[in-house]
Amino acid sequence: xxxxxxxxxxxxxxxxxxxxxxxxxxxxxxxxxxxxxxxxxxxxxxxxxxxxxxxxxxxxxxxxxxxxxxxxxxxxxxxxxxxxxxxxxxxxxxxxxxxxxxxxxxxxxxxxxxxxxxxxxxxxxxxxxxxxxxxxxxxxxxxxxxxxxxxxxxxxxxxxxxxxxxxxxxxxxxxxxxxxxxxxxxxxxxxxxxxxxxxxxxxxxxxxxxxxxxxxxxxxxxxxxxxxxxxxxxxxxxxxxxxxxxxxxxxxxxxxxxxxxxxxxxxxxxxxxxxxxxxxxxxxxxxxxxxxxxxxxxxxxxxxxxxxxxxxxxxxxxxxxxxxxxxxxxx
Numbered sequence: 001x002x003x004x005x006x007x008x009x010x011x012x013x014x015x016x017x018x019x020x021x022x023x024x025x026x027x028x029x030x031x032x033x034x035x036x037x038x039x040x041x042x043x044x045x046x047x048x049x050x051x052x053x054x055x056x057x058x059x060x061x062x063x064x065x066x067x068x069x070x071x072x073x074x075x076x077x078x079x080x081x082x083x084x085x086x087x088x089x090x091x092x093x094x095x096x097x098x099x100x101x102x103x104x105x106x107x108x109x110x111x112x113x114x115x116x117x118x119x120x121x122x123x124x125x126x127x128x129x130x131x132x133x134x135x136x137x138x139x140x141x142x143x144x145x146x147x148x149x150x151x152x153x154x155x156x157x158x159x160x161x162x163x164x165x166x167x168x169x170x171x172x173x174x175x176x177x178x179x180x181x182x183x184x185x186x187x188x189x190x191x192x193x194x195x196x197x198x199x200x201x202x203x204x205x206x207x208x209x210x211x212x213x214x215x216x217x218x219x220x221x222x223x224x225x226x227x228x229x230x231x232x233x234x235x236x237x238x239x240x241x242x243x244x245x246x247x248x249x250x251x252x253x254x255x256x257x258x259x260x261x262x263x264x265x266x267x268x269x270x271x272x273x274x275x276x277x278x279x280x281x282x283x284x285x286x287x288x289x290x291x292x293x294x295x296x297x298x299x300x301x302x303x304x305x306x307x308x309x310x311x312x313x314x315x316x317x318x319x320x321x322x323x324x325x326x327x328x329x330x331x
Contacts, residue, residue, distance in 0.1 A: 017049035022291035024057020039068035041293035066132035080139035198226030221284035
């Protein structure tokens with residue numbers, strides 16, 4: 001498994017991590033048994049990094065992940081969660097599926113309240129530790145502070161830095177769907193890691209503009225999420241999702257061109273998409289979600305599948321990758 005230095009509060013990040021949004025009933029319900037079996041399948045496949053958040057199913061993902069890991073040796077895995085959204089009880093909520101406006105098929109028993117204050121960070125982590133059933137997390141990430149950048153920088157970040165110094169958390173960072181603000185965090189703070197979702201994929205490489213070079217220069221690790229761009233790079237077709245909405249025609253056309261190239265080399269598009277981020281030296285890990293053991297097994301199989309260098313060469317020749325975009329070397 002590949003590792004990379006993550007700074008002063010470093011923890012070991014494995015090459016493939018399990019994103020646990022689906023365990024919070026992302027879009028569709030998942031049973032407790034299926035959630036547990038998914039985590040077990042990931043463990044049996046050698047995956048030792050697990051990422052969750054209070055946002056995922058109003059705490060359901062954290063509770064299920066904590067239950068599934070409860071009998072595992074605590075020092076044998078890396079656990080990350082996030083801060084920035086407090087879960088506040090909502091006496092008006094409670095109907096099944098009420099939270100689908102946020103993407104989760106769970107009763108809306110709570111409201112999410114943005115809070116990047118020092119107190120908000122402490123309260124969020126305390127609640128997460130209780131739901132997870134652990135006494136520490138290995139990585140704490142500021143979750144989507146897009147509209148709260150100044151408070152996150154001035155209040156939330158110093159609080160995480162203090163908690164890291166006290167050993168309450170192992171490493172700290174930021175998790176976002178954009179690359180500009182995380183690049184600012186890399187420049188202006190001593191974060192250990194960035195979770196970048198959807199912005200460094202086979203389809204688009206916005207992360208190359210600033211974030212990845214900054215991270216590489218400063219020895220920060222980047223975890224890449226959303227490598228399938230909401231599923232578009234699994235099965236590109238009309239109506240396929242991109243950034244959680246139907247893909248615009250130009251984006252779909254580009255995905256179909258990528259598919260044509262990978263098929264000519266006998267490689268599934270999802271395998272090329274999974275391998276692609278590892279070409280950059282700042283990339284520590286790729287985070288993929290799963291809602292069943294079968295999805296875990298498929299992801300592991302695709303990562304083990306050889307991808308010939310000629311495929312990357314053709315993508316460059318077709319103008320689908322810039323000539324200087326780093327690509328993985330044959331394994």
